[in-house]
Amino acid sequence: MTSKENSPQRTISLPALVREKISQYSWQELVIENLIRLAGVSAILIIALIFFFLLREGSAAFLDVPLRQLFGGRWYPIEELYGFWPLIVGSFLVTVGAVVISVPLGLLTAVYLGEIAPSWQREILKPLIEVLAGIPSIVLGFLGWVVLAPLIQRLGAPTGLTAFTGSLILAYMALPTIISITEDALYAVPKEYRDGSLALGATQWQTIWRVVLPAARSGIVVAIMLGIGRAIGETMAVLMVTGNAAHVPELGLGAFFQPVRTMTATIAAEMGEVASGSLHYSVLFGIGIVLFLITFGINSLASRLVGGNGRRRRRGQL
């Protein structure tokens, strides 16, 4: 009975308290919510700023160096010859090598993790692959430099510091990306597809090869593209193991076993020695612009292929 008597008092005091709270919060809230909105669009601002500053420092490269020279085959900064071609070829060779090695390895490992491995193995192997993703590139580059390169030289190459050495290291660096995205794609294939296929008498392998992989193909394409993006942008490991020779190797398979120099390695190796504002400085930023545009293209295309579906699906699960 006492509680009933008390209740009118409460209904009077509560709204007052709430009103006080609200007025106290309203301006704070306005500030905070606007800050959050600002943080929300920050990613767009940052991308724009990065591109702006690359252009600001690097556009001179495209204006002051004759285009024929810029895309020519000679990179001799000492003689003021800035041809991107050897660097582009270097990046291309190393990346292609890395993709050829890492894509089959990555896809099959993802299939193993997603379709074949018992769950206790999955519990161990998945964190292990995260560990691989976590190993700093400089550590892998160091191992490539002191262990892998001498090994390759002993196999008969004139030097161990080749495009192929870089590709091997890059392949392992791209693997975690390829594996985890492929695995997501496999996971997104409805279980009914597999059940239906198995019920029709197909073997597990036939199901994987004919049903699961085709159903997951857009995700797999994205995995490969992001793997390429990862490989193209890698710097330190490549700087250490590819031999740093800025020349266009003779075409053919032998090209992989010659020293090359990538776009990224060139920036890292030479930026420390140039005067800011010089033409050489601008040209190095110009390489940065090329790298930015390549990775921007790859990532935009990849996220278009995913089409927001991945996100929405993940959200839908929650």
Place this chain on the structure above:
Amino acid sequence: MKRQQTQKMAVALITAVAAIVIIPIFLVIAFIVLRGLSALSWEFLTQPPQDGMTEGGIAPALLGTVYLTLGTAIAAMPIGIGAAIYLAEYASENRLTRIIRLAIVNLAGIPSIVYGLFGLGAFVLFLNYGTSILAGSLTLGLMTLPVVISTAEEAISTVPQEFRVVSLSLGATRWQTIRHQVLPHAVPGIITGVILGLGRAAGETAPILFTVAAFYLPNLPKSIFDQTMALPYHLFVISTQVPGMPLSVQYGTALVLLLLVLSLTLIATIIRTSVRRRRQW
């Protein structure tokens, strides 16, 4: 039964490939641990390099990396968590949100050396911070942002919708709901994301090459406007730029860097799994 044979062969092949991928991970870690362990000592961690870096320890580089990692956290957390709150709680599925997501994907894809160029152009030269801890931390912070945003957003979205509905129905405002009902439950997930991002930042070399890293400094940095040595760059220097460097010191440095980075990853993983286990919804 040809297809049964194909099945067996395919499974064998796939298993073999998985082994080819996974065994080298063990080998890499085991190799560095075995070779580096002999160099490891208390002096190695607490003494500066001596005799043209061939003797002594790695203390200034180690400390520099700790500073940079803290600076990265300070730079990346406010924007990263703010953006995550925006995406999880405020953004509707419209054009702007799609552009934001596209921008985040692209931020994650920009090569680290390009971040280094940006840091040089924007922080070192334009804002005139010079080659400094401040410029390096800001550069690394921006690079870490995508990891922080996406993991924090995931953590916030995992808080059940009912929590928000109940809070709002009791008269709380949107921000009160986020602040008192949503974020407390998302904190462990957010911390996981931040630590994961820091683990990556701590091991990066390319972004700090032109923004902060010093080849060799006899003194420790005194303010955020000073240069500092950093562990990843130190490893690069002693393995490629200094002739006659004892291998054990190189392996020792690689081991310390690896342990530092992997322990951050490990801490993040432990927080994540323990929280998942304790979650009550």
